[in-house]
Structures are given as C-alpha cells and as structure tokens.
Amino acid sequence: MSQPDIHLYTAATMNGYKPVIFLEEAEVPYDLTFINFAKQEQKAPGYLKLNPNGKIPTIVDRAEDRAIFESGAILWHLATKYGEFLPTDPVKQSEVMQWLFFQVGHIGPMMGQAMYFQRIAAPNGHDEPYSINRYVSESRRLLEVMNTRLEGRDWLAADEYTIADMATYPWARAYVWAKVEVDDLPHLKAWFDRIDARPAVQKALTIPKAQPQFWDAKADDGAFAAENAARFASDAKKG
Incomplete structure (x- = not known):
C-alpha cells in the first residue's frame, strides 16, 4: 500500500x-x-x-x-x-496572504505571550502583572482589528474561506485560554460560530488529541492548567 x-x-x-x-x-x-x-x-x-x-x-x-x-x-x-482555499486571482491572493501574515506576525505571537505569562510563568513563580497586561491588551486590540475587518464579511479575505481563516481560527478562538474578553465583539463571535459549525474543523481539533480547555471556559477545571504549567516549568526557569 x-x-x-x-x-x-x-x-x-x-x-x-x-x-x-x-x-x-x-x-x-x-x-x-x-x-x-x-x-x-x-x-x-x-x-x-x-x-x-x-x-x-x-x-x-x-x-x-x-x-x-x-x-x-x-x-x-x-x-x-x-489548489484549495487560496484564490488564483493575484489581488485576492495577496489579500489572503496579508491576513495570513497578520496571524503569523501578530495574533499568534501576542496571544502566545498572553498565554505564556498567565499559564506558565505565573504558576511557576514568575507573576509579572506588567507583562500580562501588555500581552492581554495587545491581544485584545488585535481581536478588535479582526472584529472591524469582519463587519459585513463572512471571512477574513477574498470573500471566501481560505488559509487565512484556518490559520487565525485556532489562535483567536483560544481567547478563553489567553483570558481575553470578546463578549462585545459581535462580528468576531459570528466568525467563530461559522467556523465552529464546520465538521472538518471540529474533527481537526481532536487530532492528535482534543484540548477543550483552550476553547471552553467550563472545561478548564484547573487540572489541565496545572499539568500544562508543570510540563513547561523548565521554560519558565530559563526566564
């Protein structure tokens, strides 16, 4: 085979x-x-x-x-x-790439740091309120940029579901894990709902295994958070 x-x-x-x-x-x-x-x-x-x-x-x-x-x-x-999820028209393709790089250069790094300082550094003895506020605030600002972009649009770029949406969704949707508030961002939340409803996405979020704590506040009972902090304790010590 x-x-x-x-x-x-x-x-x-x-x-x-x-x-x-x-x-x-x-x-x-x-x-x-x-x-x-x-x-x-x-x-x-x-x-x-x-x-x-x-x-x-x-x-x-x-x-x-x-x-x-x-x-x-x-x-x-x-x-x-x-030949999937990326338009061939050069202008539309450029638009997709701009929003893909927006995720790679901004959403991912900033939300990643918000998660790191709250979920790894603080439980391992490095509670740094200034750093937490810096990265949570910047993550919130970036989600506001997305909310504005999605007003009157279903998708981030090219009027279709693309790799820009695929790249951004796991990070932005993990606002729960990053402890960023999104209740007053209706266009962003509607975008979450559209992607949440895609069966292939929901299957993908179980591979290689499901981590519901990232997406659902009710799923985080503290045990996973403690295990996660312990798993990356050596990274915090290096800091």
Missing part, C-alpha cells in the same frame, strides 16, 4: 492544529507523527534535520522529497499544491 504524500509532525497546540484543519477540510490523505513535548521530541536530532527551529508543525512532502516547517509556509504549500 502506498504512503500518502503528506506526513505531518504536530502536537495539540494552536499552531499544531492549523495544517490539520487544512488537510481535513481538503480531504487530503496524510499520516501523522505526534510530537511529545514532555519527551523533548521536537529537539531530537532526527527532527531537527526536518525543522532546525525545533518547533511544530512540520510536514514532509514525500512526492517532492522535502520538508517544510513554519505553519504559515505549510498552509501556503498545501494550498498551492492542492
């Missing part, structure tokens, strides 16, 4: 879900290797040959005999390879 072209290395994180969403939406066959952070598998020599930054996700495109790392680059590769 032949192997699928795409082999995905990923974990259950916001970046890790992004290529899974594309692959499930496009119904592209793939196989998957779960990267266990607790075992530092992302720093193993074999993996570093594929991704020198030692992060996830990474794909190997067997048909092209090469690895691609960085989630935005992976989504662009998959979209161009399979």
